Amino acid sequence: MVSPELYRLEYDREHILHPYAPSNPPSNMTFVKSAKGVYLELENGQKIIDAMSSWWSVIHGYNVESLNTAAVEQLTKMSHVMFGGITHEPAIKLAQKLIEITDKHLERVFFSDSGSVAVEVALKMAFQYWNSQGNSQKNKILAFSKGYHGDTFGAMSVCDPITGMHSAFEGILHKNIFADSPGCPYGAKWDEKYISDFASKLEQNHKEIAAVIIEPIVQGAGGMNIYSPSFLKSVRALCNKYDVLLILDEIATGFGRTGKLFAYEYANISPDILCVGKALTGGYMSLAATLTSKKVMQGVEANGNVLMHGPTFMANPLACAVANASLELLLNSPWKEKIQNIQTQLNEELTKCEALTIVKAVRTLGAIGVVELHEEVDLDFMTPAFIKEGVWVRPFLNLVYIMPPFVITKEELTHLTSAIFTVVKAYECYKANEKKV
Structure with missing residues (x-):
């Protein structure tokens, strides 16, 4: 018997169009059932940090009382x-x-x-x-x-x-x-x-x-x-x-x-x-x-x-x-200070990605962090790898980039930047092995 969760995901895959994606894609979408603060809660109960602010819009985080x-x-x-x-x-x-x-x-x-x-x-x-x-x-x-x-x-x-x-x-x-x-x-x-x-x-x-x-x-x-x-x-x-x-x-x-x-x-x-x-x-x-x-x-x-x-x-x-x-x-918030703190931390913590040979450049401004690769990303590899690390990052072209909510804490941002380094490093090994084959 098919579980209700699997049924819903299969129905989505068969009938619902998503942005810049084929109809009836080879893999299911990530199922989000709720969100609070900087976290998305998945159907299986896992909570992951949304590094994208839902395409750059959720600056205060989710489910904000006011x-x-x-x-x-x-x-x-x-x-x-x-x-x-x-x-x-x-x-x-x-x-x-x-x-x-x-x-x-x-x-x-x-x-x-x-x-x-x-x-x-x-x-x-x-x-x-x-x-x-x-x-x-x-x-x-x-x-x-x-x-x-x-x-x-x-x-x-x-x-x-x-x-x-x-x-x-x-x-x-x-x-x-x-x-x-x-x-x-x-x-x-x-x-x-x-x-x-x-x-x-x-x-x-x-x-x-x-x-x-x-x-x-x-x-x-x-x-x-x-x-x-x-x-x-x-x-x-x-x-x-x-x-x-x-x-x-x-x-x-x-x-x-x-x-x-x-x-x-x-x-x-x-x-x-x-x-x-x-x-x-x-x-x-x-x-x-x-x-x-x-x-x-x-x-x-x-x-x-x-x-x-x-x-x-x-x-x-x-x-x-x-x-x-x-x-x-x-x-009415200290938004300038928050953004400056985010930029300072992104500068410090994303710089280590420059040591990876697959990385072309790292750049930041405000609450924007970009890790540019020498080749296009493979979403089938990166999406599950990021979720495993407890974050939601949606790369495109040859860019692994983030625009986190302004309310992200220092610890949450470190979790995020560490996940980027881990996944990009794993991707470098993956591509190297792929080329050997």
Whole structure:
């Protein structure tokens, strides 16, 4: 007789699609039945540390009392109401807080239900900004190699066409322009050569470029590339020179992840449009926002136009209420000290991975740790190996990386970094034996 657990896993394998995975995969998913703090509890009772913050969003850990309370209290009032012609307190409060904590030029907030859609809205803003003023020639975006901005069609069109996971759609995506990825490592001496390709592309094509889009300081899913703030400063200066809007995608980096509340603060610049999401609700539910300036919206609305977007769940009250509680929890905590402590510990404890021949580089910033290998990882090897060590790490490409919850303790983080060294070392032996065979 098949156990209930096995039946559920088999049903999942046969019928449910998971991200970036084949239908009916050769192995079952990892079954999580509950979560608390930094731990995921598996169906068999094992507790493992979530090093990924559920794709970078669960900054406070799981099952947080104040966020639970905010959700329950809002549920007793209304879980959802349309935003067309209607407004409500959670949305107003959240907009006020976002305007308060972001750059002073960002005065308009558009709420959406995912990071990808926040990017779609930003692209629409940029195109409508120029089109509403009679400049339809500006119909392209200048993006970057190794960039990743989401999986919807507009977002896919500004992801790296090679590493952005969207090559299957190349023939039907809007054709944009790509510059070399930022090549000046964080902390390295600045040289103008690093910006030459971007400067050249912008100079040659600025008459048809509506906006530049970039992930500030850390390119995430495109390769965990951590680059110099000087590069971002130069991007801003060149956008000003050629009268092109600058979109900053802070969906992964926002709300303290890099050690600053927003990563653009490292370069002391102002975006024209800012996208935030992921950690906005502390990982409780999907919510994102696109912020822009009064100037941009006046451009969009020239000649009686309006921004043409309106999701059904725009400014969902339940999500906004939890986001308000999450921001309050973050801003009233010693988050800067926590992130600095995490970075210091990651620097000290991940460095030993550099002794392994399979490791190409180790880099950290804030609560981000990256161990880059010389070859792509094998998830069938690494996933069970990490679970055996009591941690959940989800590598991709040739990267073993972590973005732990900010509430992780020193002991829990040591457990995590030790597991990375152990598994990567075992993987090195595994690959060496495989090559011998």
